Amino acid sequence: MTEASSAATVASATQPQLVIDNVFKQFGEGPGAVIAVDNVSFDVKPGEFVSVIGPSGCGKSTLFNIIGGLLDEYSGNVMIERERIAGPHKAVGMVFQEESTFPWRSVMDNVAFPLELQGVAKSERLDRAAHFIDLVGLKGFEKRMPFELSGGMRQRVSIARTLVSGPQILLMDEPFAALDEQTRLLLGDKITQIQQELHQTTLLITHNLTEAVQLSDRIVVMTYRPGKVKRVVNIDLPRPRTSDVVSSDAFGHYVAEIWADLREEASRGMQDSENMQRGRARRG
Amino acid sequence: MGKLLNSRAFAISTGVFTVVGVFVLLEVLLRIGAINKYIVPLPSQVIMSLERIIFEENIMSRVAETAYEMSVSCAAVIVIGVPIGAVLYKWVALRRAVLDWVAAMAAAPLVLAFPLFLVMFGRSSTTIIVMSVITGLAPIIIKTTEGLLAVRPVLINVGKSLKLTQQQMFWKILLPAAMPTIFSGIRLSWTFVLISVVGIEFLINLGGLGQLINDLAERYDLPGTYASIGFVIVVSVIFFVLLERVETWLRPVK
Ligand SMILES: Nc1ncnc2c1ncn2[C@@H]1O[C@H](COP(=O)(O)OP(=O)(O)OP(=O)(O)O)[C@@H](O)[C@H]1O
Ligand SMILES: [Mg+2]
Numbered sequence: 001m002t003e004a005s006s007a008a009t010v011a012s013a014t015q016p017q018l019v020i021d022n023v024f025k026q027f028g029e030g031p032g033a034v035i036a037v038d039n040v041s042f043d044v045k046p047g048e049f050v051s052v053i054g055p056s057g058c059g060k061s062t063l064f065n066i067i068g069g070l071l072d073e074y075s076g077n078v079m080i081e082r083e084r085i086a087g088p089h090k091a092v093g094m095v096f097q098e099e100s101t102f103p104w105r106s107v108m109d110n111v112a113f114p115l116e117l118q119g120v121a122k123s124e125r126l127d128r129a130a131h132f133i134d135l136v137g138l139k140g141f142e143k144r145m146p147f148e149l150s151g152g153m154r155q156r157v158s159i160a161r162t163l164v165s166g167p168q169i170l171l172m173d174e175p176f177a178a179l180d181e182q183t184r185l186l187l188g189d190k191i192t193q194i195q196q197e198l199h200q201t202t203l204l205i206t207h208n209l210t211e212a213v214q215l216s217d218r219i220v221v222m223t224y225r226p227g228k229v230k231r232v233v234n235i236d237l238p239r240p241r242t243s244d245v246v247s248s249d250a251f252g253h254y255v256a257e258i259w260a261d262l263r264e265e266a267s268r269g270m271q272d273s274e275n276m277q278r279g280r281a282r283r284g
Numbered sequence: 285m286g287k288l289l290n291s292r293a294f295a296i297s298t299g300v301f302t303v304v305g306v307f308v309l310l311e312v313l314l315r316i317g318a319i320n321k322y323i324v325p326l327p328s329q330v331i332m333s334l335e336r337i338i339f340e341e342n343i344m345s346r347v348a349e350t351a352y353e354m355s356v357s358c359a360a361v362i363v364i365g366v367p368i369g370a371v372l373y374k375w376v377a378l379r380r381a382v383l384d385w386v387a388a389m390a391a392a393p394l395v396l397a398f399p400l401f402l403v404m405f406g407r408s409s410t411t412i413i414v415m416s417v418i419t420g421l422a423p424i425i426i427k428t429t430e431g432l433l434a435v436r437p438v439l440i441n442v443g444k445s446l447k448l449t450q451q452q453m454f455w456k457i458l459l460p461a462a463m464p465t466i467f468s469g470i471r472l473s474w475t476f477v478l479i480s481v482v483g484i485e486f487l488i489n490l491g492g493l494g495q496l497i498n499d500l501a502e503r504y505d506l507p508g509t510y511a512s513i514g515f516v517i518v519v520s521v522i523f524f525v526l527l528e529r530v531e532t533w534l535r536p537v538k
Contacts (some may be wrong), residue, residue: 065441068441068443069444070441070444070445087444088444088445088446088447090447092445093445094441094445096438096441096442098436098438099438100438100441100442102439102442102457102460102461103461104460104461104463104534104535105460113446113456114446117446117448117452117456165446188331274456281490
């Protein structure tokens with residue numbers, strides 16, 4: 001890094017890098033319309049790790065797609081470096097909730113894909129991809145095809161594929177949902193480590209409370225439909241942080257505090273789906 | 285045991301034994317008079333006729349001619365059909381307008397229009413190739429469009445998030461993702477093409493194996509006719525074996 005650019009980083013450090021300002025998104029019109037995201041505002045500073053947590057169906061993926069520039073019919077603003085985004089931004093890397101490996105490419109070729117697009121020379125490409133494959137714990141599986149892997153392993157391939165190009169802003173939509181608790185904790189450590197090393201601005205979407213507290217500087221708690229910001233909680237746990245933090249008192253305290261908020265929303269969500277089932281049963 | 289039952293050697297030997305078994309069974313049924321000998325020749329006679337059709341009827345050059353017409357037509361349906369399918373995927377209005385017509389085309393008895401093609405292209409291989417291509421085009425177009433439409437949106441989103449150009453999106457994501465469906469279209473199309481090539485050779489009495497079958501049938505040389513049909517089957521099998529090779533080479537997925 002040159003001196004000028006590091007000075008610029010310091011200067012912009014107080015400026016939020018990612019601003020979500022009054023974002024509103026509704027699907028459909030009339031009585032059947034669903035408000036998926038209701039005037040959500042928050043920001044993420046450079047190098048900060050922010051999680052958005054909320055019950056299933058509260059509009060998290062919709063918000064993720066809007067921030068990633070994949071959904072452009074919404075109102076409000078998403079700004080990166082003070083500019084309103086128009087489509088996917090080059091500084092952003094995305095990890096999707098759904099399985100997204102390319103089934104026709106080996107693990108190695110999946111992970112090297114972004115580098116291939118950038119025209120990185122083959123030997124360097126393979127080296128860099130191998131590094132991230134190792135990082136997500138898939139060393140030895142480089143030549144395997146996705147259909148030979150478990151769901152959790154495939155998800156780790158997608159994570160490596162996104163990390164390999166070193167995006168400044170990392171957006172992840174429930175990337176660890178398909179993983180078991182142990183892998184989730186360990187992979188969380190790896191992600192925190194890279195994120196701290198590369199000073200990556202990270203927005204993690206999750207419905208997992210421990211994961212959010214383990215990884216984040218701040219947590220945005222969303223309400224069940226329509227998805228609004230219910231509360232923002234600062235996580236003042238020391239950094240560098242590892243998964244050992246989950247056994248500390250402070251950790252338990254945060255989890256309890258956020259759960260109190262979340263439980264209310266989650267039970268509203270459950271009631272909603274029970275009502276729907278009952279309605280269906282009555283009709284059927 | 286299960287391993288043995290699933291092995292390739294087992295599959296091949298089962299195939300061979302089935303063919304030999306059917307031959308033997310036919311031979312027996314024909315000899316005891318359960319099947320009319322004037323409709324089905326004795327398998328042993330068919331095998332004996334091989335020598336005659338190989339040396340007297342010039343079978344190798346006929347196989348070459350039929351194989352040539354088949355190769356050109358099979359290549360052409362891919363080269364023409366896949367791009368049309370891609371255009372119909374991209375261009376929604378055109379797709380709505382013509383896709384049903386394309387499907388109808390697959391069902392149309394195009395061979396009946398052979399006099400028209402004879403007028404346009406003469407009694408030549410060109411007529412056979414053009415008619416076969418038209419006959420085989422529909423499935424590949426439909427399957428290409430269908431395959432592209434069925435690409436999982438999340439894969440397209442991965443491409444968008446990596447800021448792929450339209451061309452990169454097509455070549456690096458859409459086409460490979462649609463490949464299995466496109467291949468099933470190719471298989472269907474090739475079936476139509478192979479039938480059509482031999483059928484039209486037969487119909488206009490020109491070219492390779494189709495014409496030979498026509499000749500031998502008119503001479504009431506039943507064993508020879510069946511032996512020639514055997515050659516048609518061998519050539520077709522070769523086409524499909526090659527196609528399968530290409531498919532696994534492109535995409536080693538079950
Ligand atoms: N394309 C769409 N058309 C119509 N409604 C949609 C569409 N996408 C999402 N929705 C609706 O918007 C709401 C929010 O969906 P979203 O996928 O954002 O939820 P989520 O918070 O990501 O849920 P989960 O945690 O289960 O992934 C849901 O009620 C869903 O039915
Ligand atoms: Mg979601």
